[in-house]
Amino acid sequence: MSLVDPIYQVPNDLRDFAEKSVERAHKAFEAFAGAAQKALSSTTDLPIVSPGAKDVGVKALSFAEANVNAAFDLAQKLVKAKDPQQVFQLQAEYVKSQLATLQDQTKELGAAIQRSTTINS
Secondary structure: OOOOOHHHOOOHHHHHHHHHHHHHHHHHHHHHHHHHHHHHHHHHHOOOOOHHHHHHHHHHHHHHHHHHHHHHHHHHHHHOOOOHHHHHHHHHHHHHHHHHHHHHHHHHHHHHHHHHHHHHO
16 A cells, blocks of 8 residues: 555656656766867966956856756655655755855855965955
């Protein structure tokens, strides 16, 4: 006997499709992020880009990647959720975790910006 309410059951084909869609989107993002990292690393040859600015850019890109990866992790978990309660629990955990992460990232990025303006002054 299943404890999952049949009204909330997602057909396996739809669940498989959603899982594959999340995986494809994640791979596409990884390709984009790789290209962005490559472009950012090529700025070292440009005399108008200071090392401090490059550090800020690298840090910002790293944070963006981490945040998008966290969202993809959530999406993969949501696709596998058994019922609405689990969906709400996963979402609440994600929001709580991301708020703490964003707060830390903001502090770290602010410090990097401060260092880059101090170096360039």
